[in-house]
Amino acid sequence: MAIDQKLLERDPDRVARMFTEISPRYDLLNRVLSFGQDGVWRRKAVRMARPAGAHRILDLATGTGDLAFEFSRAEGFDGEILGLDFSEEMVCRARRKAAARHLSARIQFRTGDALDIPEPDGWFDIVSIGFGLRNFLDPERGLLEAHRVLAPGGRLVVVDFFRKRENPMMRLYLDQALPRIGRWISRSPSAYHYLRESKKGFLSPDEFVSLLHSVGFQPVVLESLSFGVAHSIVGTKPASRPGPPTAA
Numbered sequence: 001m002a003i004d005q006k007l008l009e010r011d012p013d014r015v016a017r018m019f020t021e022i023s024p025r026y027d028l029l030n031r032v033l034s035f036g037q038d039g040v041w042r043r044k045a046v047r048m049a050r051p052a053g054a055h056r057i058l059d060l061a062t063g064t065g066d067l068a069f070e071f072s073r074a075e076g077f078d079g080e081i082l083g084l085d086f087s088e089e090m091v092c093r094a095r096r097k098a099a100a101r102h103l104s105a106r107i108q109f110r111t112g113d114a115l116d117i118p119e120p121d122g123w124f125d126i127v128s129i130g131f132g133l134r135n136f137l138d139p140e141r142g143l144l145e146a147h148r149v150l151a152p153g154g155r156l157v158v159v160d161f162f163r164k165r166e167n168p169m170m171r172l173y174l175d176q177a178l179p180r181i182g183r184w185i186s187r188s189p190s191a192y193h194y195l196r197e198s199k200k201g202f203l204s205p206d207e208f209v210s211l212l213h214s215v216g217f218q219p220v221v222l223e224s225l226s227f228g229v230a231h232s233i234v235g236t237k238p239a240s241r242p243g244p245p246t247a248a
């Protein structure tokens with residue numbers, strides 16, 4: 001699978017430090033840099049995951065919790081949500097937001113590694129990853145872990161920026177404007193340069209669909225968002241097949 005070697009050389013401590021550094025202005029940056037579209041993309045991902053009737057949802061790389069909060073508003077879903085992130089500072093911010101919204105009883109935020117999920121097999125009905133997979137040291141391992149903790153018939157939803165051919169306007173925005181605005185608001189010299197590079201070095205949407213098939217998700221449904229700026233992809237962990245009939 002064509003995962004850029006640079007992704008595999010990524011240092012998780014460095015990634016966690018970078019998100020800790022930008023955490024105070026992370027939400028604001030999302031709104032500004034996506035022209036307010038990030039909420040629309042998360043809502044679409046939630047709808048595609050069909051949360052009505054689910055009991056437990058795991059939001060990996062939850063950051064400040066916006067995808068988890070979006071699930072908590074979904075019609076027909078009144079179950080529990082666990083948000084996991086390896087940046088303590090992002091988790092603290094997510095907890096504070098949950099408390100302010102009186103959601104602490106329903107959404108728990110904990111520190112933890114998406115590549116080694118501290119939960120039993122088959123525990124969740126839905127696993128989500130919003131704009132996080134690109135940052136994983138080993139995305140394939142993250143998907144295998146998501147598959148392990150999903151119940152048969154459970155769904156994985158990923159919303160992210162994938163590698164794709166960009167039109168000249170988009171390239172200009174991503175190469176010139178985004179890193180400058182990102183640096184100005186976040187005060188981190190490198191974080192939004194990293195965002196650009198991580199998108200370039202990531203999988204294309206079609207490669208990602210193949211990777212989901214190869215780790216055992218079937219079927220996989222892909223939707224392009226805002227004319228292909230982002231994509232939302234849902235893969236289902238097949239329900240276990242009934243065993244062969246036993247002789248009476």
Ligand SMILES: C[S@@+](CC[C@H](N)C(=O)[O-])C[C@H]1O[C@@H](n2cnc3c(N)ncnc32)[C@H](O)[C@@H]1O
Binds near residue numbers: 012016112114129131
């Ligand atoms: C771009 S933020 C996404 C946050 C949130 N999901 C959203 O929709 O805004 C990426 C997050 O992934 C987290 N992260 C990256 N690799 C991780 C890993 N292996 N385990 C847990 N969290 C991870 C980072 O700490 C960061 O908070």
